[in-house]
Amino acid sequence: MSEKDVLAERFEANRSKLRAVAYRMLGSTAEADDAVQEAWLRLSRTDTTGVDNLAAWLTTVVGRICLDMLRSRGSRHEESLDARTVEPVATADRTDPEQQALLADSVGLALLVVLETLNPIERLAFVLHDMFAVSFDEIAPIVGRSPAAARQLASRARRRIQADAATPEADVSRQRAIVDAFLTAARGGEFSTLLTLLDPDVVVRADGAAVRMGATAGVRGSEAVAGFFAGRAPSARLALIDGAPGAVVVRGGQTRIAVSFIVTEGRIIGLDVVADPEQLGELDIALVDG
Structure with a gap:
């Protein structure tokens, strides 16, 4: 050698x-x-x-x-x-x-x-x-x-x-309602509604695989994040990711994208977008019906 x-x-x-x-x-x-x-x-x-x-x-x-x-x-x-x-x-x-x-x-x-x-x-x-x-x-x-x-x-x-350090919302049902509202507003392109759900300093992060699929490496601020998600996520489904409400995109029976949310005081302060297959495999994901 x-x-x-x-x-x-x-x-x-x-x-x-x-x-x-x-x-x-x-x-x-x-x-x-x-x-x-x-x-x-x-x-x-x-x-x-x-x-x-x-x-x-x-x-x-x-x-x-x-x-x-x-x-x-x-x-x-x-x-x-x-x-x-x-x-x-x-x-x-x-x-x-x-x-x-x-x-x-x-x-x-x-x-x-x-x-x-x-x-x-x-x-x-x-x-x-x-x-x-x-x-x-x-x-x-x-x-x-x-x-x-x-x-x-x-x-x-x-x-x-x-x-x-922000303390995440402890009420899972409240988290779910906020994430669900976010997904509904994103699908409908409701920019103003998204703004009400996002903290002014919200941060979005995406791994390399997600970036290659169209996400951006990092977005900060409620207006930028609302603008990015408005009209998107038509196929995103509500799910529990490691026990917390999040969203996933499933294609061909496999999870392709997972989005984890951090909710504090009724607003979303962070979203973590994962598409790397290895990282997805480490997440505990359960789809939520309805």
């Missing part, structure tokens, strides 16, 4: 973790894949003889790539994460270890929505440290701060997430 083959094999052993880091940073499977691919290109051009811990080196590289991509969004005048950041009031960090573990393990759409309210370096510090146990000594050079300052960034991000 050649040296390049060995390097490629070591990279593949770390791919899933790198993709997880990138997805939590970027909130897009397509962009996460781009970041991981860029990491491989950088690795293939680098002399790694002096690299003692390849996994840590790759995590650092992916972190830097994601940080550059987040900053690039702002330079292209897309919705800037910095512009949406609100500095939290400094309070004592009362999080116990169990709560920290639960927070770090929560990687659903609700958390991604809140992560996007952080500025890029806060997001990077939180994701790398709280979710992937990267030390602040390693994070510091990536964000251009001291280890102590990097620790403060992660702590500030943690407080913000704890304060702003």
Whole structure:
């Protein structure tokens, strides 16, 4: 086996973790894949003889790539994460270890929505440290701060997430009514009705397979989301997805698309569109009659 083959094999052993880091940073499977691919290109051009811990080196590289991509969004005048950041009031960090573990393990759409309210370096510090146990000594050079300052960034991000993380609607029947109303309005092209069902800051995410089928990689804001869905979803059916009301498109007896909804205080704050067959196979889907 050649040296390049060995390097490629070591990279593949770390791919899933790198993709997880990138997805939590970027909130897009397509962009996460781009970041991981860029990491491989950088690795293939680098002399790694002096690299003692390849996994840590790759995590650092992916972190830097994601940080550059987040900053690039702002330079292209897309919705800037910095512009949406609100500095939290400094309070004592009362999080116990169990709560920290639960927070770090929560990687659903609700958390991604809140992560996007952080500025890029806060997001990077939180994701790398709280979710992937990267030390602040390693994070510091990536964000251009001291280890102590990097620790403060992660702590500030943690407080913000704890304060702003939306609590999903607990009443399943109410969730179902809202999702059902959304599907009816979408089929009928009722733009104004869709607006009443969507939170002003609603976020839609779609995986790569869904994008190839016509979805967009990411849509934000009630007007943009209402405009995208108005007149669509003619064949979407109400379903329970992992126990929560959602929608699916079934063709030839197989689920082709699944849409999960996050409903808070009577409005939809997030939609997650999945079309990748492997991911669909991991979902517990039950069609709802009527």
